[in-house]
Amino acid sequence: MREILIVGGGYAGFCTAWGLEKRLRPGEARVTVVDPRPYMTYQPFLPEVVAGSVEARHAAVSLRRHLRRTRLVAGSVTEIRHSARTVTVRPESGPSLDLHYDVLVVTAGAVTRTFPIPGLSDQAYGLKHVEEAVAIRDRLLTSFDRAAGLPRGPERSKLLTVTVVGGGFSGVEGFGELLALATALLKQYPEIGADEPAFHLVEARDRILPEVTDRPGAWVVRSLEKRGARVHLNTQLVSAEDGRVRLSDGTEYDSGLLVWTAGNAANPIVHNHSDLPVDERGLLTVRADLRVTTDTEVVPDVWAAGDDASVPDLAAGRPGAHTVPNAQHAVRQGKRLAKNILASLRGRPAKDYVHRSLGVVATLGLGRGIFQYRGLVIKGFPAWLMHRGYHVLAIPSWERKTRVFAVWATALLYGRDIVSLASVQHPREAFVSRGEPRRGEEPAQPGDRLTA
Structure with a gap:
């Protein structure tokens, strides 16, 4: 053979x-x-x-x-x-x-394209693998838990600040979903005011979502800003040391969660x-x-x-x-x-690959999306439904399609799950310490970044 x-x-x-x-x-x-x-x-x-x-x-x-x-x-x-x-x-x-x-x-x-930015490798999460997506979600949920027990101040503000670098589809969709999750969490955390979570999207170019045309891209920026986010265009990340974000436009703030989606290499x-x-x-x-x-x-x-x-x-x-x-x-x-x-x-000629795009579609958070096919642009809830419909059909195997659809159907009745399992990053911590801090060390905090 x-x-x-x-x-x-x-x-x-x-x-x-x-x-x-x-x-x-x-x-x-x-x-x-x-x-x-x-x-x-x-x-x-x-x-x-x-x-x-x-x-x-x-x-x-x-x-x-x-x-x-x-x-x-x-x-x-x-x-x-x-x-x-x-x-x-x-x-x-x-x-x-x-x-x-x-x-x-x-x-x-x-692979994810990165640059030698101070603090980036120590602070940032990518968004190319399932493990990274789970860690980002757990980090945000744990930050809300910790912030709810703190008085208003710099530490609490840092926990409730999220930064996503990269305005392509991965970055914008991840940013929109994180923003939607944080907005939904406010209902479960009466201790946290609606004005406290801060979301920053950083893009080096003068626009986001390069796969869509200028006007739909500008609409996405306005939509995110109406929801309380801040979009930094023509801006680069300069430093992220110790969670202190410094941008090329002069903006500087502490961020408890940094996600890097600035392209592929x-x-x-x-x-x-x-x-x-x-x-x-x-x-x-x-x-x-x-x-x-x-x-x-x-x-x-x-x-x-x-x-x-x-x-x-x-x-x-x-x-x-x-x-x-x-x-x-x-x-x-x-x-x-x-x-x-x-x-x-089998000795037959190969055929060329030819595929005419079916358009581009992106989710901007629960119930929000954008779709464009040539001059046709659909926004909001219909575009979000198109995004879900297309991808549940596109994921390989009927077994996976059924499982995904079942989770969506359950969420319609009971809402999204907000349990954080950040401690899974340190699975032996409870067994080893039995609840006691190890000598010479601070207690491990749920959501702390696992390092090799």
Whole structure:
């Protein structure tokens, strides 16, 4: 059998493996997926995980549950050597191993782009994984619990101040859901005044949501500001040391929660630790049929899709256009990739990836959203319903769709869950200390950042 090795189990990798499983004949090829996590994260649901509108586990799709005929290797790829048809993997435990392949599929995804800003690595949370979304939610809930027991003052103000850096879809949706959660929490915390929570959205460009046009983007800013938020445009984070936020526009304040969503960067495995061709951004260069290619020729038996690939956008109608890194493209590229690999194995020509956007839709908090398709713009509650409807249909497997929908239906009757489980970050604390502070240490505070 031919060995098909897929690097990365995200949207594109999962959908590629899933499609191959459904169509491969017995004995035709064996599929292996390498990923450090045993699940695929459906990232569009992470803002709703932050708000408690989606259960954390329901935003993750188990690889073993759905890829039953695929070999799964839990580990991180450290090097790709196509000259030797070998990938080096560092497993979760044990020594590194080399995996050999006949066909390579690179769907490693992108990583969060960061900058050497003082205090950023110590204070900030990302928003690309389920664990981060849960930690952000627990941090906010715990901050409300602690603030309710304090008198008004600097410490209480810091606990009730939230900063999100990045005005793309991830940042704006996460910000809107956090704002909606905090507003809902005020009903349960009579000790905290409606004027006390402070929310800051920081964006380096002169607008947010670059995927929508100027007027809808400006409407989103006005909508957030009417809800009490402050949006800083043309502004960068300068420092976050000890929770003290300093912005390039001169604003300075203490923030108890800092979330960083300022864009993606090329996966270092692709642009630093492989012999495959990449462009100036560090992304794999591919043809429209998703084959990896140099300027002059196709790299044999190597395919790529998703956020780590520079895929030509044939539907854009202009030369040099590339698909944007989002779930809408990654899922469809994975499906096309599975069909093209099968066609190649069976001696048939591969087809180009062409997808015309269905529009863009974003949630801005419970009951609020925005949708745009060309000149058509829908705002408010209808757009929010469209967001939920689209993503519950888009998440892979009917099992996950049913679970997500069940949580939404329950929330209609009983509201969102506001229990914080921040102590799960220190699961042995109660057992070890038995309620007593350890000698020479302050008692652990729920919501304190877990550090390695």
